Amino acid sequence: MPKKRFMVSGGGTGGHIFPALSIANELKSRYPDAAIEFVGAEGRMEMDRVPKEGYKIHGLPIVGLNRSSIAANLKFPVKLIRSVAQCRKILKEFRPDVVIGTGGFASGPLLYVAQRMGIPTVIQEQNSYAGITNKRLGAKAKAICVAYEGMESFFPKDSIYLTGNPVRPVIVDSHASKADALVYFGLNPEKKTLLVLGGSLGARRVNEAVEQIMPWAEKAGLQILWQCGKLYYKQLEQRIGDNPNVHLHAFISKMEMAYAAGDIIMSRAGAGTISELAIVGKPTVLIPSPNVAEDHQTKNALALVERKAALLIRESEIDERLEADLERLLNDEPRRKQLSENLKKMAIPDATTRIVDLIEPLIG
Numbered sequence: 001m002p003k004k005r006f007m008v009s010g011g012g013t014g015g016h017i018f019p020a021l022s023i024a025n026e027l028k029s030r031y032p033d034a035a036i037e038f039v040g041a042e043g044r045m046e047m048d049r050v051p052k053e054g055y056k057i058h059g060l061p062i063v064g065l066n067r068s069s070i071a072a073n074l075k076f077p078v079k080l081i082r083s084v085a086q087c088r089k090i091l092k093e094f095r096p097d098v099v100i101g102t103g104g105f106a107s108g109p110l111l112y113v114a115q116r117m118g119i120p121t122v123i124q125e126q127n128s129y130a131g132i133t134n135k136r137l138g139a140k141a142k143a144i145c146v147a148y149e150g151m152e153s154f155f156p157k158d159s160i161y162l163t164g165n166p167v168r169p170v171i172v173d174s175h176a177s178k179a180d181a182l183v184y185f186g187l188n189p190e191k192k193t194l195l196v197l198g199g200s201l202g203a204r205r206v207n208e209a210v211e212q213i214m215p216w217a218e219k220a221g222l223q224i225l226w227q228c229g230k231l232y233y234k235q236l237e238q239r240i241g242d243n244p245n246v247h248l249h250a251f252i253s254k255m256e257m258a259y260a261a262g263d264i265i266m267s268r269a270g271a272g273t274i275s276e277l278a279i280v281g282k283p284t285v286l287i288p289s290p291n292v293a294e295d296h297q298t299k300n301a302l303a304l305v306e307r308k309a310a311l312l313i314r315e316s317e318i319d320e321r322l323e324a325d326l327e328r329l330l331n332d333e334p335r336r337k338q339l340s341e342n343l344k345k346m347a348i349p350d351a352t353t354r355i356v357d358l359i360e361p362l363i364g
């Protein structure tokens, strides 16, 4: 039998890279001799993360459109044309059976060219609101794997499959105990832990909010395990100094440990993080980023709030509400329990399997 060949593209941020890697790993476990290659955007996170997982990645010169500066977009058409030409060459040489896109700059040109060459494509849309690129590509995709209901407004109804977002097996099958996790991060077992997640790149406004509530947290007996993002780490480390109540990290590699350590979680509302939070099922306060396309993080968060599965604080409400809401949650065990139970009901632990089940019939 000829070797199966898959091309995967997803990048820019962890939210697109981790699902792409989960799908690739599941394909690899079903077809151990399959050839799997990635396509990413030069200079972005995937160019580093994907080879670390053992996969070859091709880098395209593609960039995102800059929403705030028209001048910054002058080179965009040239980069797009060059990326499209490069994709044509890569696809002709690699001849994949299926091309899978999980979003990010590079997956647009790759899936566009694949569709024009008649190669079956599969889209995995993580968010409850689809971006413009996926919407366009959706018309010709063989399957669109989504994590939220009501996606018919973006994609042809017959191609949509509710699969959930892939979550890494280390998180789905985590056996990390709280005691081990506290030791791992050097946390105090006498205190409760507030886990702060700023998304794969960190979030400035969330970091400012944490600085604001630090004195309150200490008084309330709450220590802070804080993932602040690579960009903000150095500055925050200097400002915070030696504070035993605060444990600052640029990026946490062992997220299963972080989830096991937290009693309450305060987080951005990226779709991948939300899918993981549902599996973990801890009381959560979401602070969505208002700076993402079509405000999709707020929409992701609202899907949880409607099911009483998480609390939502908008950035504009941080000053007036954050401390009070956390205090109330900390002192209200039944509420924490109710949030956890409702959140767990939203978990889809076998999302990756469901997605690869849809890819299989398209091979060959």
Ligand SMILES: CC(=O)N[C@H]1[C@@H](OP(=O)(O)OP(=O)(O)OC[C@H]2O[C@@H](n3ccc(=O)[nH]c3=O)[C@H](O)[C@@H]2O)O[C@H](CO)[C@@H](O)[C@@H]1O
Pocket: 013, 014, 015, 016, 018, 103, 126, 127, 198, 199, 200, 201, 227, 250, 251, 252, 253, 255, 269, 270, 271, 272, 273, 274, 276, 289, 292, 296, 297
């Ligand atoms: C600013 C931005 O554009 N955010 C988008 C990005 O979010 P972002 O890249 O933050 O992605 P998600 O929240 O979806 O997922 C983050 C992933 O990174 C992992 N992680 C995070 C921090 C860390 O220290 N260690 C770690 O491993 C998490 O476990 C998770 O698997 O993609 C998401 C999925 O399309 C979107 O919903 C977000 O709106």
